[in-house]
Amino acid sequence: MSRVLESDEAVAQKALRLLELTSLNADDTTERIIALCERALTPVGNVAAVCVLPRFAGLARRTLDDLLAREVKVVAAVNFPNGGASISTVESETRAAMLTGADEIDLVYPFHAQLGGDKTVGGDMIAACKAKCGRRGLLTVTLETGVLRDPQIIHQVCRTAIREGASFLKTSTGKQVVSATPQAARILIEAIAELGAQVGFKASGNVRTLSEARIYLDVVQNRFGPFWLEPGRVRLGGASLLDDLLAHLGVRP
Template sequence: MKQQDDFEEAVAQTAIRLMELTSLNTDDTAERIVALCHRALTPLGNVAAVCVLPRFAGIARRTLDTLQAREVKVVAAVNFPNGRAPISTVESETHAAMLMGADEIDLVYPFNAHLMGDRLMGARMIAACKAKCGSRGQLTVSLETGVLADPQIIHSVCRTAIAEGASFLKPGTGRQVEGATAQAVRILLEAISERSYLVGIKAPGNVRTLEQAKTYIDMACNRFGPQWLEPGRMRLGTSSLLDDALMRLGVCP
């Protein structure tokens, strides 16, 4: 039993270190984002990042800096949640978020346009978004693999995202009915191994329990080794997971 407890504690510690706390609600307020930033600093170490809507990037960055947590990244989600915005809007969102202090951008891939036959819009949007990130900003591409569905399509989109400069691939936002699956994550990992080991991976945006987190941690570790279990290679996009991890470690959320 002691060995099992130690193992769970190790997984929980790893999960906290890789966590990207999110608040992407239409009714979000500045107060809610400030509270999210405070949650990012746990008694057992800071999480990797917070992910917010572009209009809150500035207050998130200022709050974290005030808390002397500059290492916690601010991620701004653009083209969220349905991936339907025109490229010009995505460029404006990205540019504004970076000016306000975002460190990274999370772009929802235009999956609807892709399924309607426009195979070029995705590449153009990723390239345009990457350009607005500048030299310091990292770019995540959220693919909504549950909607894209077909493994060959998912693999092709992964290759496009990597070629256009993605820093991370993410199988989905967690906001679509058709959620990402473990099989989709395997496809992403395969594409990363084929094209560029410098590209990281983010788990789906609906990871809620330590058991779910462990599934994705194990997949990345088995594929690329334990050196991948660091925030520059892997993230767990979630908020509710933090409570579960802290409880397993004996800390009241």
């Protein structure tokens, strides 16, 4: 009952510390990434992470360190956004990102290969990427659930990702027509619960407002309880969500 009555302000504060602030555009610049890192530090608290393309991982880490925000993680998105099937490309991107300062890697699962009938490249790619992350690097696997569509296929891919060492399962890149949905989120969360794994959940794509964020936080809480709402377990990915959260917290742009 307390969750139902929770104020918008309280939910916004929770969502803020779970936010993974993203800039994943082909035309991103040094100035844009520096501005992203500066936005990650707000008057009402810092976000959990920033997510950038691999070539900006070092810049993001240095900028956050200069801002005395070492606790804000830098996530580098590899195999983004098209989810290709080249394992060597993923290994190269991952190695470079980790060497230059990434704390975590976000791997786009080779969803086209999966739909084309290749049931092995996905697992092999995750295992190879995990090896390049090293012992300290966390690995997110982005499933592109809006393209995979079939609940059985999504569930199968979840099991593969968990088996090969994923630290988080993520709904989507946000670059497809269909992105995150509550239904897809439930499939990911049930797979995590079913396997009893210490794997977190990320919602990304169509998470632009507090009301949308609340939906996904409720999905998590309904299955695992409120203690799960911490950055090591749950993240909300997006570029525009921060503005809406700050508005609800009384912070003017």
